[in-house]
Amino acid sequence: MNDDTREKRWQDPFPRSLPRYVLLLCLALVVVSLGVVLMPARPPEPADPPFSEQARAAALADTVRLKDAGSQLGTAKQDGSKDSPAGSADGPSAGAGNPAVERTVTLLTTQAQALLAPGESPADAASAAAADSGRATPPAPATSSASTAPSVSGQTSAGQTSAGQSSAGQSSAGATAAPLPSTAAGLVAALADSGNQRLADAAVADGGIARLLAAVGTAQLLQATALAAGTGTAAPAVDVAAPRLSGTCPSPSATPQSGAAESSAGQPGPGQSSAGQSAAAAGLGGALAAVVRTEAQTIYGYQVALPRLGGAAAKSAAEELARHDALLGGAELLSRLHCSTVPPREAGYTLGQSFLASPAAGLGSLEAAALPAYGDLVALSEGETRQWAIAALLGAGKRAVLWGTDPGALPGLDPATLPGLEPTTPPSQPAN
Structure with missing residues (x-):
C-alpha cells in the first residue's frame, strides 16, 4: 500500500507539468528560428578573375611602377644631389635630360594608358595589384606540342620554372611592392624582366589581351636595350626562341x-x-x-x-x-x-x-x-x-x-x- 502511494505521488506531477514543458520547447524553437533568420548569410567568396584580366592588371601595375622609377631617376639626377642613390651608381649621362630616360618614361606612359580597363586609373590598378597576394596559374596551352611559352634568353620557359611552376602564373605582387629601381642599371633590368613576363603571359592569354601583352613586352625589351645603350649600362639579353x-x-x-x-575528334570544342x-x-x-x-x-x-x-x-x-x-x-x-x-x-x-x-x-x-x-x-x-x-x-x-x-x-x-x-x-x- 505504501509503495503504491509513493509511485502515484511520483507520477501525478508529470501530466500536470507536461503543458509547461511543451510551452518551453516551443519558445526555444521560436528563439532558435529567429536567430537563424536574423543572422545574415555568409557572402560567397568572390571568384578569381580570369587569367587574362590578371595578366593585364599585373602588366599595368608593373608599367606604372617602372614609369615612376624612370621619373624619379630623372628627378634625382636633375636635383644633382650627391647623396642620391642614382647619382652614386650611374654616370651623369643617366640623369634628367637624357633622351633614353625620357623616352622610357614616355613609352611607359603610353603603355599604361593602353593597359587601362574602362573606368580604371593607373593609381587604382597599382594599389589593387599591391594588395593581391598572387596570381592564378594560367590555363595550359591548347596543344601538347606547345606546352611551354616562349623561352626567353636567361629565363626558363613559361611552361615550367625551376620550381616546377608556371612563370606566367607567378605572383607579381611582390615585384610591385619592391622598392623602385634607383639606378639606370636597375631600371634596365626591371624593364627587361617586365618585358619577359609580358611575353610569357601573352603566350596563354586570350586573343585580344595576348596581342596587347605581346606589344607591351616587345617594346619594353627593345627599350631596355636602348636605355642600356643610352646610359652606358650593361645590355640585357633580348631574344625569344x-x-x-x-x-x-x-x-x-x-x-x-x-x-x-x-x-582532334572532329567535333566543336567546349562552349563553341x-x-x-x-x-x-x-x-x-x-x-x-x-x-x-x-x-x-x-x-x-x-x-x-x-x-x-x-x-x-x-x-x-x-x-x-x-x-x-x-x-x-x-x-x-x-x-x-x-x-x-x-x-x-x-x-x-x-x-x-x-x-x-x-x-x-x-x-x-x-x-x-x-x-x-x-x-x-x-x-x-x-x-x-x-x-x-x-x-x-x-x-x-x-x-x-x-x-x-x-x-x-x-x-x-x-x-x-x-x-x-x-x-x-x-x-x-x-x-x-
Missing part, C-alpha cells in the same frame, strides 16, 4: 574554313559552335596568308637593297635576308598545318623611289610594316603558332630598330584602336 614547326594538315579533306576549327569555330579558322588562315605575303615582299626588298648597301650594312642585310627566308618558310608551313591555302609567291613588287634612294631606311619601313601582320597572328592563334608569332614580332621589332625605324610603344598594335590613345603616324611603307 621560336618553336620547331612540324606536322601536316590533320585531315586531307579539311578546308581553310574548317580544318583548324575542329578539335561550328559556325564560331569556322569563323575563327578563317581569321587564322587570313592572318597566316597576310604574314606570307608580307614576308615575300620583305624578301624582295632585301634582294633589291643588298646590292645598294656596303660594308657592315650589306653584311647585316645578308644575315636578315636569310632570317626572312626562314620566316617565310615557317609561315607557309603553318598555313599547311592549319589546312589553309598558301598564297602563291609573286615575281616581284613595286618599290618607291625613296626606297631606292635610301635602302636602309626602306628596309626599316618594311620591317615596321610587318609588325601588324604578326600582331594579328598573335591574337588569332594559340599554342605553338602563337609562340612562333611572338618570336617573329620581337624579331621584326629588333630589325626595325637595326635599320633606324622606331617600332613605337605598341609594336604590332594600332594605337587608334585603343580608347584614350592618340593615333600615331604609321611608318612610311613602300608602294606595292
Whole structure:
C-alpha cells in the first residue's frame, strides 16, 4: 500500500507539468528560428578573375611602377644631389635630360594608358595589384606540342620554372611592392624582366589581351636595350626562341574554313559552335596568308637593297635576308598545318623611289610594316603558332630598330584602336 502511494505521488506531477514543458520547447524553437533568420548569410567568396584580366592588371601595375622609377631617376639626377642613390651608381649621362630616360618614361606612359580597363586609373590598378597576394596559374596551352611559352634568353620557359611552376602564373605582387629601381642599371633590368613576363603571359592569354601583352613586352625589351645603350649600362639579353614547326594538315579533306576549327575528334570544342569555330579558322588562315605575303615582299626588298648597301650594312642585310627566308618558310608551313591555302609567291613588287634612294631606311619601313601582320597572328592563334608569332614580332621589332625605324610603344598594335590613345603616324611603307 505504501509503495503504491509513493509511485502515484511520483507520477501525478508529470501530466500536470507536461503543458509547461511543451510551452518551453516551443519558445526555444521560436528563439532558435529567429536567430537563424536574423543572422545574415555568409557572402560567397568572390571568384578569381580570369587569367587574362590578371595578366593585364599585373602588366599595368608593373608599367606604372617602372614609369615612376624612370621619373624619379630623372628627378634625382636633375636635383644633382650627391647623396642620391642614382647619382652614386650611374654616370651623369643617366640623369634628367637624357633622351633614353625620357623616352622610357614616355613609352611607359603610353603603355599604361593602353593597359587601362574602362573606368580604371593607373593609381587604382597599382594599389589593387599591391594588395593581391598572387596570381592564378594560367590555363595550359591548347596543344601538347606547345606546352611551354616562349623561352626567353636567361629565363626558363613559361611552361615550367625551376620550381616546377608556371612563370606566367607567378605572383607579381611582390615585384610591385619592391622598392623602385634607383639606378639606370636597375631600371634596365626591371624593364627587361617586365618585358619577359609580358611575353610569357601573352603566350596563354586570350586573343585580344595576348596581342596587347605581346606589344607591351616587345617594346619594353627593345627599350631596355636602348636605355642600356643610352646610359652606358650593361645590355640585357633580348631574344625569344621560336618553336620547331612540324606536322601536316590533320585531315586531307579539311578546308581553310574548317580544318583548324575542329578539335582532334572532329567535333566543336567546349562552349563553341561550328559556325564560331569556322569563323575563327578563317581569321587564322587570313592572318597566316597576310604574314606570307608580307614576308615575300620583305624578301624582295632585301634582294633589291643588298646590292645598294656596303660594308657592315650589306653584311647585316645578308644575315636578315636569310632570317626572312626562314620566316617565310615557317609561315607557309603553318598555313599547311592549319589546312589553309598558301598564297602563291609573286615575281616581284613595286618599290618607291625613296626606297631606292635610301635602302636602309626602306628596309626599316618594311620591317615596321610587318609588325601588324604578326600582331594579328598573335591574337588569332594559340599554342605553338602563337609562340612562333611572338618570336617573329620581337624579331621584326629588333630589325626595325637595326635599320633606324622606331617600332613605337605598341609594336604590332594600332594605337587608334585603343580608347584614350592618340593615333600615331604609321611608318612610311613602300608602294606595292
